[in-house]
Amino acid sequence: xxxxxxxxxxxxxxxxxxxxxxxxxxxxxxxxxxxxxxxxxxxxxxxxxxxxxxxxxxxxxxxxxxxxxxxxxxxxxxxxxxxxxxxxxxxxxxxxxxxxxxxxxxxxxxxxxxxxxxxxxxxxxxxxxxxxxxxxxxxxxxxxxxxxxxxxxxxxxxxxxxxxxxxxxxxxxxxxxxxxxxxxxxxxxxxxxxxxxxxxxxxxxxxxxxxxxxxxxxxxxxxxxxxxxxxxxxxxxxxxxxxxxxx
Amino acid sequence: xxxxxxxxxxxxxxxxxxxxxxxxxxxxxxxxxxxxxxxxxxxxxxxxxxxxxxxxxxxxxxxxxxxx
Numbered sequence: 093x094x095x096x097x098x099x100x101x102x103x104x105x106x107x108x109x110x111x112x113x114x115x116x117x118x119x120x121x122x123x124x125x126x127x128x129x130x131x132x133x134x135x136x137x138x139x140x141x142x143x144x145x146x147x148x149x150x151x152x153x154x155x156x157x158x159x160x161x162x163x164x165x166x167x168x169x170x171x172x173x174x175x176x177x178x179x180x181x182x183x184x185x186x187x188x189x190x191x192x193x194x195x196x197x198x199x200x201x202x203x204x205x206x207x208x209x210x211x212x213x214x215x216x217x218x219x220x221x222x223x224x225x226x227x228x229x230x231x232x233x234x235x236x237x238x239x240x241x242x243x244x245x246x247x248x249x250x251x252x253x254x255x256x257x258x259x260x261x262x263x264x265x266x267x268x269x270x271x272x273x274x275x276x277x278x279x280x281x282x283x284x285x286x287x288x289x290x291x292x293x294x295x296x297x298x299x300x301x302x303x304x305x306x307x308x309x310x311x312x313x314x315x316x317x318x319x320x321x322x323x324x325x326x327x328x329x330x331x332x333x334x335x336x337x338x339x
Numbered sequence: 340x341x342x343x344x345x346x347x348x349x350x351x352x353x354x355x356x357x358x359x360x361x362x363x364x365x366x367x368x369x370x371x372x373x374x375x376x377x378x379x380x381x382x383x384x385x386x387x388x389x390x391x392x393x394x395x396x397x398x399x400x401x402x403x404x405x406x407x
Binding site: 157172329 | 352353355359361362363364365366367
């Protein structure tokens with residue numbers, strides 16, 4: 093017996109009709125279609141396949157989800173929907189999205205013609221630690237004495253001071269890096285010291301017309317700082333990190 | 340990522356994709372099943388294996404500095 097198709101939602105676009113030339117297959121090989129939502133459109137597809145425990149299937153689904161959104165990104169402004177959002181039927185999907193319509197309009201307006209790039213920067217932790225003035229960190233202990241418990245507290249305090257010092261150093265360096273892009277980016281989000289080695293994880297929102305300027309700035313950054321840090325730049329991505337919904 | 344992608348390493352791409360599609364963008368609901376009278380959202384909660392940013396560090400160095 094054939095399983096009834098559910099509705100898988102990929103993204104929202106700034107149009108309520110879909111270009112006839114768009115012919116991508118959806119997850120599981122189903123058709124991809126548009127559900128009009130006033131002036132916007134919900135891009136969805138029939139969904140039947142459920143092999144939830146197969147990692148290869150999940151990976152394939154994840155890449156297909158992204159591929160469909162990125163194909164649409166070339167022509168439309170897109171608001172990507174979280175992976176594996178599935179509804180019982182088209183009416184349920186429309187009802188759920190209609191409730192957030194004004195939010196979607198606001199986001200489409202803010203993100204029109206924009207994409208995001210991700211930049212991750214790693215430093216050599218051992219070299220950085222050498223540069224930190226240990227005397228200034230440990231020179232004056234706030235804990236006197238030499239008992240086991242006091243030594244434990246001293247160690248904890250030392251670790252805390254070291255972390256704070258690393259954070260401070262990471263922030264200064266992140267600001268220096270961001271200066272390369274600040275003159276033309278629309279927005280940015282910086283995460284400092286997510287791990288001891290990854291001192292900057294940034295996402296930049298950029299107008300499509302500024303992509304070349306961004307790439308040029310990145311090339312300059314690598315030229316100036318490539319000897320000190322390792323860089324990972326990826327993109328262009330749909331603007332996942334800059335969508336805000338009032339919940 | 341599209342054809343303009345700087346770094347095409349498959350492992351990094353899948354990590355970056357997962358980082359985005361799992362909890363960013365338009366999120367209508369979390370990892371729960373909702374079945375109200377007027378809405379039937381079935382969030383199936385696939386068992387995606389998450390990889391932390393620490394793992395991403397293992398892909399660093401030469402690969403991160405590929406010529407553009």
